[in-house]
Amino acid sequence: MQRFYIETVGCQMNVLDSELAYSGLVQSGLVPTTDRYNADVILFNTCSVRQHAEDKIYSALGRLKYWKMLKPYGVLGVIGCMAQKDQQTIFQRAPHVDLVLGPGQLELLPETVHQLLDEKLQRNYSGQMLESGRKLLVSLKRLEHRHSEVVDSFRLFDPVRHSESRTNRFQAMVRVMFGCDKFCTYCIVPSVRGPEQSRPPREILDEIRGLVSQGVVDATLIGQTVNSYRYRENGKTTRLSDLLYHASEIEGLKRISFVTNYPRGMDDELLQAVRDLPKVSKHLHIPAQSGSDSVLHRMKRNYTSAEYRELVDRIHATIPNVSMTCDLIVGFCGETDEEFRKTVELVEYCRFKNSFIFKYSERPNTKSAELYPDNIPESVKKTRNNLLLEIQDKISLERNHLFIGKTVEILVEGMSKQLGDKRVQLSGRTWCDRIVVFESADDRLVGQFLKLKIYDAAPFTLFGKTLN
Numbered sequence: 270m271q272r273f274y275i276e277t278v279g280c281q282m283n284v285l286d287s288e289l290a291y292s293g294l295v296q297s298g299l300v301p302t303t304d305r306y307n308a309d310v311i312l313f314n315t316c317s318v319r320q321h322a323e324d325k326i327y328s329a330l331g332r333l334k335y336w337k338m339l340k341p342y343g344v345l346g347v348i349g350c351m352a353q354k355d356q357q358t359i360f361q362r363a364p365h366v367d368l369v370l371g372p373g374q375l376e377l378l379p380e381t382v383h384q385l386l387d388e389k390l391q392r393n394y395s396g397q398m399l400e401s402g403r404k405l406l407v408s409l410k411r412l413e414h415r416h417s418e419v420v421d422s423f424r425l426f427d428p429v430r431h432s433e434s435r436t437n438r439f440q441a442m443v444r445v446m447f448g449c450d451k452f453c454t455y456c457i458v459p460s461v462r463g464p465e466q467s468r469p470p471r472e473i474l475d476e477i478r479g480l481v482s483q484g485v486v487d488a489t490l491i492g493q494t495v496n497s498y499r500y501r502e503n504g505k506t507t508r509l510s511d512l513l514y515h516a517s518e519i520e521g522l523k524r525i526s527f528v529t530n531y532p533r534g535m536d537d538e539l540l541q542a543v544r545d546l547p548k549v550s551k552h553l554h555i556p557a558q559s560g561s562d563s564v565l566h567r568m569k570r571n572y573t574s575a576e577y578r579e580l581v582d583r584i585h586a587t588i589p590n591v592s593m594t595c596d597l598i599v600g601f602c603g604e605t606d607e608e609f610r611k612t613v614e615l616v617e618y619c620r621f622k623n624s625f626i627f628k629y630s631e632r633p634n635t636k637s638a639e640l641y642p643d644n645i646p647e648s649v650k651k652t653r654n655n656l657l658l659e660i661q662d663k664i665s666l667e668r669n670h671l672f673i674g675k676t677v678e679i680l681v682e683g684m685s686k687q688l689g690d691k692r693v694q695l696s697g698r699t700w701c702d703r704i705v706v707f708e709s710a711d712d713r714l715v716g717q718f719l720k721l722k723i724y725d726a727a728p729f730t731l732f733g734k735t736l737n
């Protein structure tokens with residue numbers, strides 16, 4: 270019996286890819302384990318979006334030298350975005366790695382892992398050196414090849430998944446599109462995830478039906494810029510709003526969300542679909558990245574701060590009780606105090622439910638790395654990050670306080686804390702994506718919708734009591 274272990278970092282794309290990898294490996298006869306050192310195959314599903322994420326992976330790989338000495342027949346693999354970005358460099362920096370496989374090659378993972386395991390065993394039996402042949406499977410680099418060849422080299426792969434591969438039986442992510450064509454100047458994603466490719470609607474809806482038959486009630490449609498989803502077939506174009514209408518008709522599916530949105534392209538049809546379809550969650554994640562027009566221009570985001578605000582106004586005017594979340598980058602190349610102040614003003618204007626704030630991290634071979642020096646000192650990035658977080662936290666708390674005394678409906682997601690003497694805290698999310706915790710010992714509630722009365726609030730959490 271050979272065991273595998275997968276460690277995942279990065280965004281929802283990677284979480285989903287790890288689920289697919291898990292299912293593929295289980296189908297191929299390997300057994301999952303949560304004990305890394307007991308595994309025969311260790312895979313790191315990696316992220317390259319910021320330097321820090323990569324540094325952590327390289328040091329984790331370094332620590333596995335010892336494991337490799339104890340288990341020379343074991344397979345150590347790097348999959349995901351860093352595999353596509355660093356390719357051979359990974360073998361150079363961590364010579365005990367056996368496999369580097371990019372996100373466009375996931376379909377080949379199970380057979381490649383088996384080839385490596387078999388090869389090593391054969392070498393072992395024949396008493397030869399245990400140095401195995403390494404494998405590098407990556408997609409073509411953008412701009413170095415024809416567009417259609419690059420598209421073909423990023424193979425779409427979304428097979429039926431094992432329900433065990435997910436943390437929750439009743440929640441699942443469904444990929445609607447792959448890649449990104451926006452090329453924001455700071456971002457590595459278009460080069461590591463390849464060109465935008467939308468999946469055929471029939472395939473997506475069939476996948477959701479399959480998941481519902483496995484017990485899923487809550488589906489999240491994912492894509493790097495999910496609202497860019499477009500599929501043309503027989504002269505007809507299906508867009509994200511159409512997909513939401515179709516998915517809403519699936520019996521047994523109770524809640525639908527979608528991430529991540531690009532501000533341009535949040536058209537009225539999409540907003541109306543969110544408003545009109547009762548199964549669609551009333552929450553929109555739309556990264557602004559900055560509130561300064563000059564920074565947005567250097568980032569090549571293709572909108573101004575005023576246009577983003579107009580979008581926020583339009584969203585609030587269209588969808589009652591909607592909540593919005595945002596991604597923001599501080600300390601982008603050349604960001605002045607004045608430019609940063611514009612981001613503060615944007616946050617104060619938009620009053621997001623919460624924001625994910627990142628310090629700019631220069632990525633090799635991106636436009637910003639080529640055009641602008643990364644000249645904001647780390648200490649300034651840190652101060653701006655903390656200041657913005659503080660402002661956002663205050664807003665989040667104020668917004669959450671408005672829920673005190675109100676009744677909300679949540680989908681119970683799981684246990685949040687063991688309180689002792691059989692008392693357990695469960696948690697779930699509202700239709701506007703707020704986390705609510707409440708006391709209950711009844712774990713049969715997990716996966717069910719439940720009404721709660723809110724009695725207290727923190728910036729990230731509401732506290733509720735069951736009615737009756």
Ligand code: SAH
Nearest residue numbers: 455456493494529556596597627628629630
């Ligand atoms: N496709 C999504 C998010 C991609 S990555 C979108 O466009 O909305 C998630 C977040 O990481 C981005 O929204 C951005 O805020 C942040 N990010 C991307 N590249 C970065 C970089 N080089 N440095 C710091 N943060 C970055």
Ligand code: SF4
Nearest residue numbers: 449451452453456458
């Ligand atoms: Fe990166 Fe911009 Fe694409 Fe988002 S839209 S993945 S930030 S290039």
Ligand code: F3S
Nearest residue numbers: 279280316317318350
């Ligand atoms: Fe990271 Fe790749 Fe996602 S770089 S953010 S895991 S698409």
